[in-house]
Amino acid sequence: MRAGTGRLDAQVQIVSRETGALMAWHRGAGGWRLWRGAHRPPGDAGFATGAGLLSQHRGGREALLLELRAALLERRGPLVTLNKPQGLPVTGKPGELTLLSVLPELSQALGLRQQELQVVRAPGKETSGLVLLSSCPQTASRLRKFFIQSRRAHRPTATYWAVTNGIPAASAGQIRAALTLQHTDGVNVVVPVKSPSRRDILEGVKRTLSHFRVMATGFGCALIQLQPLTAFPSQLQVHMMLQLCPVLGDHTYSARVGTVLGQRFLLSVESTKPQRQALDDALLRRLHLTPAQAAQLPLHLHLYQMFLPGSRPTDAPIELRAPLPQYFSRTLQGLGFCQQQAPSAAAPRGQQREA
Known part of the structure; x- marks a missing residue:
């Protein structure tokens, strides 16, 4: 596909947490179009300027509590789902402001007096999207x-969405890699391990697997659907780095991808250190960013869909979805992946129902 066409290869939709309206890509007579049924939700992290500089408000516990209450997506019995802002850690050291640290206040604010909420599933600090909480220990365990x-x-x-700086060679497939955590310069980073031995596996190396599918391409970037089939820190970021397509806003692993005469290649872990992601001039102009703003760009990785089992074995799976952050949507628009509005949208079908 030619750069800049913004063609979408899949039918997808999400639901606005503000109005309940659909925000969906739909194939119509004029091709793929975006129908959006919501404005920016309150408390959502977004671009504060036309240039696209991220501005997140972090004013202490009270501000975070208000932000999380605004991020409430759904209550279903003992289950509570939130749309976690990018940059909010789930856990941390004592005294740090985290999701866990404000769960007692959030439980009270939601009128849960018998049992405090506990985290069932949540994305990492730099990833936005669905957080699943439960006020029932038995439900959480199940x-x-x-x-x-x-x-x-x-x-x-x-299922996650990611915008990558680079386009995978294949439109869909699996990514397999053995990964391990390595402590370097005071921080833990994930490094791949080639042909791990049995001893490596016993010492913490883990074989990881993810599905990916390219949904749109343009201007040297791609919108990717990712489904991890294993759980490892930063798995999706590292998997896309190994495809020579680091996630936009990845200021940890993108430095491992080098370029010579337009050809990308992996640099050795020993020769690279985490550093701010550098974008080429053409992409900076397309996204209306300065190099300094690009160095502060948030990670464009969002947990947008999750499936839960029904109450009974014969029940259909329960589907949860989270709207994209404002900065993510603006990037899609800047890359030409979002076009003019369309009047309707159909529910997605296909491999998303595998769960």
Whole structure:
């Protein structure tokens, strides 16, 4: 496909947490178009200027609590789902402001007096999207077992969206890599391990697997659907780096991808350190960013869909979805992936129902 066409190869939709309206790409007579049924939700991290500089408000516990209440997506019995802002850690050291640290206040604010909320599933600090909470320990335990069993059976239960700086060579496929955590310069980074031995596996190296599908391409970037089938820190970021297509806003692993005469290649872990992602001039102009603003760009990785088991074995899976952050949507628009509005949209079909 020619750069800049913004063609979408899949039918997808999400739901606005503000109005309940659909935000969907739909194939019509004029091709793929975007129908958006919501404005920016309150408390959502977004671009503060026309140039696209991220501006997140972090004013302490009270401000975070208000932001999380605004991020409430759904309550279903003991289950509560939130749309986590990018940059919010789930756990941390004592005294740090995290999702866990404000769960007691959030439980009270939601009128849960008997049991405090506990985290069942949540994306990492730099990833935005769905957080699943439960006020019932038994329900939380049942769901954790469901996720573990699904991973063992290689059944995807979560779908992420990512914008990558680079386009994968294949339009869809699997990414397999053995990964391990390595402590370097005071931080933990994930590094791939080639041909791990049995001893490596016993010492913490893990074989990881993800499905990917390219949904749109343009201007040297891609919108990717990712479904991890294993769980490892920064797995999706590292998997896309290994495809020579680091996630936009990845200021940890993108430095491992080098370019000579337009050809990309992997640099050795020993020769690279985490550093701010550098974007070429053409992409900076397309996204209306200065190099300094690009160095602060948030990670464009969003957990947008999750499947849960029904109450009974014969029930259909429960589907949860989270709207994209404002900065993510603006990037899609800047890359030409979002076109003019269309009047209707159909529900997605296909491999998303595998869970």
